[in-house]
Amino acid sequence: MSAIFTKSMARNVFYGGGVFFFLLFLALTFDSMRVLPTRDNSQNITANVEHGKKVWETNNCIGCHTLLGEGAYFAPELGNVYKRRGPAFIKGWIQGMPTGVPGRRQMPQFNLTEQELDDLIEFLKYTSEIDTNNWPPNIEG
Amino acid sequence: MTKTQNIGTRLNISTNTLNKEDLPGDFALWIFIFAEMLAFGVLFVAYAFARAKDVAIFNESQLTLSLSSGVINTLVLITSSYFVVRGVSAIKHGSSKHCAYFLTGAFLLGGVFVCVKMWEFNAKFSAGITMSTNNFYMFYLSLTFFHFMHVLMGMVILGYIIIKSLRSGYSVQDYVGVETGASFWHMVDFLWIILFPLIYIIR
Amino acid sequence: MKYASQAVAKPYFIAAIALFLGQILFGLIMGLQYVVGDFLFPAIPFNVARMVHTNLLIVWLLFGFMGASYYLIPEESETELFSPKLAIITFWVFLVAGAITVLGYLMVPYASLAKWTGNDLLNTMGREFLEQPLPTKVGIVLVALSWLFNIVMTVLKGRKTAISMVLTLGMLGLAAFWLFSFYNPVNLVKDKFYWWWVVHLWVEGVWELILGAMLAFVLIKVTGVDREVIEKWLYVIITMTLVTGIIGTGHHYFYIGLPEYWLWWGSIFSALEPIPFLMMTIFAFNMVNKRRRDHPNKAAVIWALGTSVVAFLGAGLWGFLHTLAPVNYYTHGTQLTAAHGHLAFYGAYALVVLTMISYAMPILRGRAANSEKAQVMEMWSFWLMTVSMFVIALLLTGAGIVQVWLQRVSETPMGFMAVQDQLAIFYWAREAVGVVFLIGLLLYIWSFFVKDKSPVLA
Numbered sequence: 001m002s003a004i005f006t007k008s009m010a011r012n013v014f015y016g017g018g019v020f021f022f023l024l025f026l027a028l029t030f031d032s033m034r035v036l037p038t039r040d041n042s043q044n045i046t047a048n049v050e051h052g053k054k055v056w057e058t059n060n061c062i063g064c065h066t067l068l069g070e071g072a073y074f075a076p077e078l079g080n081v082y083k084r085r086g087p088a089f090i091k092g093w094i095q096g097m098p099t100g101v102p103g104r105r106q107m108p109q110f111n112l113t114e115q116e117l118d119d120l121i122e123f124l125k126y127t128s129e130i131d132t133n134n135w136p137p138n139i140e141g
Numbered sequence: 142m143t144k145t146q147n148i149g150t151r152l153n154i155s156t157n158t159l160n161k162e163d164l165p166g167d168f169a170l171w172i173f174i175f176a177e178m179l180a181f182g183v184l185f186v187a188y189a190f191a192r193a194k195d196v197a198i199f200n201e202s203q204l205t206l207s208l209s210s211g212v213i214n215t216l217v218l219i220t221s222s223y224f225v226v227r228g229v230s231a232i233k234h235g236s237s238k239h240c241a242y243f244l245t246g247a248f249l250l251g252g253v254f255v256c257v258k259m260w261e262f263n264a265k266f267s268a269g270i271t272m273s274t275n276n277f278y279m280f281y282l283s284l285t286f287f288h289f290m291h292v293l294m295g296m297v298i299l300g301y302i303i304i305k306s307l308r309s310g311y312s313v314q315d316y317v318g319v320e321t322g323a324s325f326w327h328m329v330d331f332l333w334i335i336l337f338p339l340i341y342i343i344r
Numbered sequence: 345m346k347y348a349s350q351a352v353a354k355p356y357f358i359a360a361i362a363l364f365l366g367q368i369l370f371g372l373i374m375g376l377q378y379v380v381g382d383f384l385f386p387a388i389p390f391n392v393a394r395m396v397h398t399n400l401l402i403v404w405l406l407f408g409f410m411g412a413s414y415y416l417i418p419e420e421s422e423t424e425l426f427s428p429k430l431a432i433i434t435f436w437v438f439l440v441a442g443a444i445t446v447l448g449y450l451m452v453p454y455a456s457l458a459k460w461t462g463n464d465l466l467n468t469m470g471r472e473f474l475e476q477p478l479p480t481k482v483g484i485v486l487v488a489l490s491w492l493f494n495i496v497m498t499v500l501k502g503r504k505t506a507i508s509m510v511l512t513l514g515m516l517g518l519a520a521f522w523l524f525s526f527y528n529p530v531n532l533v534k535d536k537f538y539w540w541w542v543v544h545l546w547v548e549g550v551w552e553l554i555l556g557a558m559l560a561f562v563l564i565k566v567t568g569v570d571r572e573v574i575e576k577w578l579y580v581i582i583t584m585t586l587v588t589g590i591i592g593t594g595h596h597y598f599y600i601g602l603p604e605y606w607l608w609w610g611s612i613f614s615a616l617e618p619i620p621f622l623m624m625t626i627f628a629f630n631m632v633n634k635r636r637r638d639h640p641n642k643a644a645v646i647w648a649l650g651t652s653v654v655a656f657l658g659a660g661l662w663g664f665l666h667t668l669a670p671v672n673y674y675t676h677g678t679q680l681t682a683a684h685g686h687l688a689f690y691g692a693y694a695l696v697v698l699t700m701i702s703y704a705m706p707i708l709r710g711r712a713a714n715s716e717k718a719q720v721m722e723m724w725s726f727w728l729m730t731v732s733m734f735v736i737a738l739l740l741t742g743a744g745i746v747q748v749w750l751q752r753v754s755e756t757p758m759g760f761m762a763v764q765d766q767l768a769i770f771y772w773a774r775e776a777v778g779v780v781f782l783i784g785l786l787l788y789i790w791s792f793f794v795k796d797k798s799p800v801l802a
Contacts, residue, residue: 007506007572009321010579013173018586020294024287025590028609032537035273035603040533050530057470057528058458063391068600069677070536071472074378074390076760077677098386105381105761108389110455127532133607135599137674140757172580176587176619183612191608272605279605 039131052123055116064107066141068132074105077141082128084139087121094120174328177291181332184287185339188280195276200344202277205268210261211341214254215333221250222330225299225323232306235313241306244299244319247326251296258289281340288329288336295329298322345707347418349425354708355435356411357701361789363404363442364694368782370397375775379768388450395449395475401689402473403442408697409518409554410434410491413511415704416561417495421502426494434490441483445476467528471539474525481525488519506575507564510582511557517550533601540596547693548589548617548659555655555696556582556624562648562703563628567635577627584620592617595667599676607669614667618660621652628652641706641713643722647699650730654691662687662737674752679767680744687737695730698788705792715796722791728784732777739777743770 036042061067064075081090094117098106112120192199228243265282272279302322305311311319345351374393376383384393418425425431448457454470461477463469468478476484492515499508524541560578564571594610628649639645662684666675675681702722706714713719750763758766 007576007579010576010583011506014579014583014586016294017173017583018590020290021587021590024290025593027286028591028594029537031272032597032602032606033534035271036531036533036601038273039603040531040601042531042533045530053530053532054467057467058455058463060391060395060454060470060475062470062472063394063475064389066677068532068536070596070600071677072391072394073677073679073682074374074394100382103380103382105377105764106385106389108386108391130533130601132599132601133604135673135676137752138757140751140759173583176584176616179619180587180612180616183615187608187612273603279608283605283609 041126041129041131044126044129046122048119048122049126051116052119052121052126055112055120056123059110059112067127068130069135075107077136078124078127079130079132080128080136080139080141082121082124084141087125090121090124091117171324174324177328177332181287181335184280184284185335188284188339191276191280198275199277202275202281203341203344205270206281206341207261207264208341210257211337214257215337217250217254217257218330218333221247221254222327224250225326229316229319229323232311232316232319233313237306237309237311240311240319241303244303244306244322248296248299248303251292251299254292255289255296258285258292262286262289284336284340288332291329291332295322295326298325345710347424349428349431350415350418350704351708352425352428352431352435353411353415353704355432356407356414357705357708359435359439360404360407360411360697361701363400363407365785365789366446367397367400367404368778368785370394370400372775372778372782375771375778378764378771379775392449392454395454396446398473399446399449399475403438405693405697407438408693408700409515409558410438412558412697412700412704413491413495413515413554415700415708416558417498417508417511418502420505420508420561421498423498423502426497426501430490430494434487434494437483438487441480441487445480448477449475466526468526471528471535473543474539484522485519488515488522492516492519505571506578507557507561510553510560510578514550514553514557517553518546521545521550536600537597537602540593544593544596545590547689548592549586551693552585552589552620553582555651555692556585558696558700559624559628559648559651562644562699563631565703566639566641566645566648567631568637568639569631569634574631577623577631581620581623581627584616584623588613588616588619595669595672598669598672611667611669615664617667618656618664621656621660625652625656639713641703641719643714643719643726644699644703646723646726647695647702650726651691651695651699654687654695654730654734656691657734658684658687658689658691658737662741665741674748675744678744678747678751679740679770680748683737683740683744686740687733690729690733698726714791715794717796718791718794721787721794725784725788725791728787729781732781732784735777736774736781739770739774743767743774746770 056062056067061078062071064072066073066077066079068079069077085093094107094110094112097109100106224243224247228240228247231239231243262282262285265278270278270282272282299322302311302319305318370393373384373388374390374397377385377390377393414425414431448461452460454475457477458464458469461479463478466478468481469475474481492512495512495515499512521542524538527538529535529538556578560574563569564574590613591609592614594606595614597606597610629652632645632649666672666680666684706712714722746767747763750758750766751760
């Protein structure tokens with residue numbers, strides 16, 4: 001009874017299953033996008049936040065840091081850094097880099113303008129207010 | 142390594158030890174059905190865990206479900222499964238036409254299920270209930286929607302078999318396709334029979 | 345070699361190995377920077393090294409996939425490649441574009457690179473793994489389309505097997521989901537949501553189709569088991585991959601601002617994700633046990649079995665370790681993630697490309713298999729690399745557990761950098777084992793140059 005398990009049947013199950021679960025995923029995506037405005041803090045996205053995100057991206061901050069747990073694991077989580085350190089500290093910290101302490105991990109000097117610094121901080125503030133199901137477990141990130 | 146080899150030999154799907162008396166329908170589909178059962182099984186266990194944490198909300202929200210539409214749908218699916226059984230036995234006796242008629246009956250009952258379910262979903266959505274309302278509704282909507290999509294899938298499969306049998310695509314010698322589709326439909330029915338009491342009744 | 349046009353695979357394989365070496369060297373730089381923080385600073389800051397490390401990984405795997413498909417599709421389709429010339433042009437375009445991009449990362453500050461390459465026209469840069477400048481991203485689209493075109497045209501004019509269909513479908517998905525790398529909304533949650541459509545739906549979705557097809561091809565060749573059997577298994581395995589993997593994307597949606605129900609959907613489906621990997625292991629061993637011939641290329645068999653086992657360990661087991669939402673609440677974005685990432689990428693993708701190279705390269709060089717001496721060396725390199733990558737994963741897991749404990753579970757949580765100081769011992773050990781990995785890789789490269797008077801004849 002080699003006909004019991006035909007390859008064409010296995011193929012149909014593959015295509016059927018693949019399409020089925022992709023459609024289910026699309027349905028969940030649709031619902032997520034609908035619910036998102038209640039959680040994503042998008043009402044606080046200003047032109048400054050938008051510019052701040054660009055500063056974040058064009059300096060490749062994600063290459064060392066995590067943001068909401070995603071990125072590199074070389075330097076501290078910054079999704080909640082606004083709450084952990086506050087704006088003044090963040091600004092001074094970025095301006096004071098690199099520390100130059102021998103043997104310690106170094107953060108480059110990015111030569112950001114006042115405006116860029118303020119906008120970056122606005123972006124981090126916006127990020128810190130996203131509803132992340134209560135993550136991270138504590139303020140240390 | 143020998144252990145893996147043993148498992149491998151046991152699960153080896155190419156061996157010809159399986160014959161048609163062992164499992165009706167296509168073996169690939171049984172792997173698939175097994176996987177489905179596992180997915181639903183895990184979902185049911187997750188439901189039990191979530192409920193244990195929040196019995197009050199689960200019991201309270203459960204009262205808002207439409208028990209009558211659930212009962213109707215249960216009866217509809219059980220009847221449709223009966224039709225599918227008759228369809229398979231028809232093709233075993235060589236009657237493509239009767240097989241197609243019975244399966245069409247099952248297909249239409251599937252359509253009834255879909256309509257009732259959509260009415261139910263619509264009532265919930267217009268009451269502003271979503272997956273984010275609370276954990277009960279999250280599970281209620283997820284499980285029933287996941288199952289709903291299986292009914293649609295089952296109807297696609299039945300539709301394909303109906304058309305093929307109307308064109309005399311099956312015979313007394315070759316009706317694996319019919320049995321395969323029937324197995325899937327029974328699984329969808331069976332899952333509903335677990336799902337219905339679990340979500341609508343048990344408190 | 346059955347078809348002359350299969351030869352275009354050779355430069356792809358050579359480039360893949362060369363870029364692999366580059367990836368490992370940058371990995372070692374980063375590994376050292378973890379403990380000697382100012383190593384090579386400011387010449388190569390960590391973020392630049394990481395960008396090069398991860399981008400080289402993606403590019404060398406793509407070179408491997410492309411080479412593999414140019415090799416196996418003519419043989420599957422029983423016809424010459426549609427256009428070997430196009431394949432060679434694509435190779436050079438991709439290699440030059442890749443080299444310029446990496447040089448850009450290394451020589452130019454990232455912000456200037458963004459400005460010069462038109463990031464102001466369309467913001468796409470500065471997101472993990474998608475750091476490429478706009479022209480490079482567009483270039484990847486063009487290269488992928490040219491590759492897809494060439495393969496589809498070849499498949500269309502020849503025999504259509506399950507392996508070639510699955511491979512083509514995987515490539516199509518690869519190209520399609522890449523398009524989401526151009527979508528970068530200001531809304532960070534949406535940005536992250538669709539970012540995973542590239543990253544997750546690649547590595548836990550369509551890439552697994554490519555992986556399955558490549559593995560199935562090599563297994564047919566080295567075991568002589570009936571194609572019907574192997575292709576059936578292939579379909580069943582990749583069905584499970586998509587069934588679990590697509591909704592399994594949800595395990596990334598726990599803590600980035602998406603609705604709470606993803607905690608359940610993501611946990612449940614991703615908990616099932618090890619199943620296809622387990623099936624793949626059973627499948628590979630089973631086929632080798634039932635082999636109808638003893639292929640002279642023993643090394644290729646080892647690589648193939650290694651792929652199935654390490655993919656299960658890295659992607660299946662190590663993934664499951666932290667995929668349940670309550671666990672992931674503590675482990676999200678720690679060294680545990682790094683442990684899983686390293687073992688999974690090595691086991692599933694690096695190894696399958698090396699399997700393909702190990703099988704095809706001797707044939708491309710005019711013999712069924714390499715000499716005994718070269719094969720023994722290759723097997724040594726397999727064990728050195730595989731064991732050291734496994735130990736690296738164990739060390740990073742250890743580091744991750746301590747990190748989670750000190751920083752997130754403890755009543756008096758320590759700050760990130762203070763915790764990192766506590767982990768130095770793990771990082772030093774990881775770096776040392778990384779050097780062993782490099783030795784394994786060098787041995788692998790050396791095995792290509794071993795001269796033996798009595799090669800196994802084709």
